Amino acid sequence: MNTVSLRNTRDFPHYKPRSVLSFQGNALIKSDQWTYGEVATQWENATPSELIMLWLWHNGEIREIYRLAPMTITHAALLEGMGIAVIEKDSERCLENLVISKDSALGTVSRFG
Secondary structure: OEEEEEOOOOOOOEOOOOOOOOEOOEOOOOOOOOOEEEEEEEEEEOOOOOEEEEEEOOOOOEEEEEEEOOOEEEEEEEEEOOEEEEEEOOOOOEEEEEEOOHHHHOOOOEEEO
8 A cells, every 4th residue: 555645735626526416315514614723634545446535615615635546545634624525536426524623633544445
């Protein structure tokens, strides 16, 4: 398994889904607060598919923040208060849906596959 580290930039491209994104029949969780404080996270993509991490803004905009390569562990800096969804690129199936907090990220690894 490869390991990579990614850092936020200020350029987050809009993401235009082909279908309505949902998570187990529920609406995606959007950020309902200002973002603050950087949080270190770790994401393991053990699938053969590329995963896309989306930042779900409170105003309904969806921005692509990171791409998680297949068979890779990614260390990524996120901001507390970000509404995040991780989707499978080809199917646009949502695999993870949460708001980042120090408690949710501390010492955890999100694993897919």
